[in-house]
Amino acid sequence: QNHLMEMDSLHLASPTWPTVTFMVSSIQYGGRITDAFDELLMDTYAAKVFNEGALEKGKMLYPGCKIPNHTDVKEFRSKIEGLPAQDSPEIFGLHSNADLTFRTLQVQDLVETVVSTMPKTGGGGHGPSPAEIVDRIAADILDKMPGVFEAEPTKERLKKLPGGVTQPLTVHLRQEIDRLNVITALCFQTLRNLRLAIAGTVALSGDLVDALDALYDAKIPTKWLTKSWESATIGSWFQGLLQRHEQLSKWLAGGRPKGYWLTGFFNPQGFLTAMKQEVNR
Known part of the structure; x- marks a missing residue:
């Protein structure tokens, strides 16, 4: 003024x-x-x-x-x-579909809030209790969980790849394997301890309580998300873990593939950087 x-x-x-x-x-x-x-x-x-x-x-x-x-x-x-x-999204230079996305996220937040307030204790019926449901989920995941990449065999296979262990793409592969090993080991530890806690063998700690509530709601435990990727449900998240393990296993065993699942890497930018380095060399 x-x-x-x-x-x-x-x-x-x-x-x-x-x-x-x-x-x-x-x-x-x-x-x-x-x-x-x-x-x-x-x-x-x-x-x-x-x-x-x-x-x-x-x-x-x-x-x-x-x-x-x-x-x-x-x-x-x-x-x-x-x-x-x-206000209409067009006022801010956005497409009208932005309002649809915004309201969809609002509904998702509302549903998640309502679900989180529901009691986790069993009802008076004869159906399985929440603890029994989670125990079945944990057992199913453990049965399908791929093993970690063993250190010595992995090291020997990396040496046999074209260019040896110092090639940028091989370095990227090793880093991806290390990170996948971390989340795989964390899953094993959490699920085994959770089953022991449900059986009454060990105490139900804070992280295990979070894992129990998350799996009951078909969500990913918070501690897993800090080491991995976002996903809508535990089912899609675990499927992503299997696909990531499969991609790295094939690369390690059969050499470089003709195509890569870029979003299946923990660090896709690192993959692109490694590729640029090899081309420049």
Whole structure:
């Protein structure tokens, strides 16, 4: 407002829009923004709104959102009160499907919250208790769980790959095997201890309680997620583990494949970097 008043006093035709943009984007609101991408987004929105076109008659921020040509405050207030309670994604330069995605995530959060509040104790019927259900899930996963890559055999196979163990792609393979071994061993340990706890052999600790609740809800235990990848359910997550193990096993045993499952790596960027290094060499 001070800038606009100064422009009037100097009898200038229009505001200095870069100044207005900077004041709003970088100071008024930007001073409270800490994320670099949020700053970029704020600058983009400010540049779209604060420009010469803002004073044009019939200016529309997006189709259907027209800036009124009134000069009376009451008319502006009346126009504002008539705006919809929910903003359309188009106002922010997004596709209308963004609203669908947003509401889908809201529903998922709501359902997960409701499920988390449901009692985990068994009812009065004759069906299996939650502990029995989790015990069956744990037993099924343990039966299908692939073994870890043994250190010495893996080391010998890596030496036999083209170029030896120092080749960038071979180094990447070894790193992927190491990380998969970590999550595989963690799964073995958690599931075995969980079955022992359900049987009453060991105490049900904090991590085991989380694992029991997660598996009962078909989710991934929190401790596993810190070492692995995101997935919607424990079934899809475990299927991903099997596919990752299969890809690395075939690579280790049969040499480099003709194609790679890029998203099946813990570090896909590292794979691309290793490939660039080999090409450059």
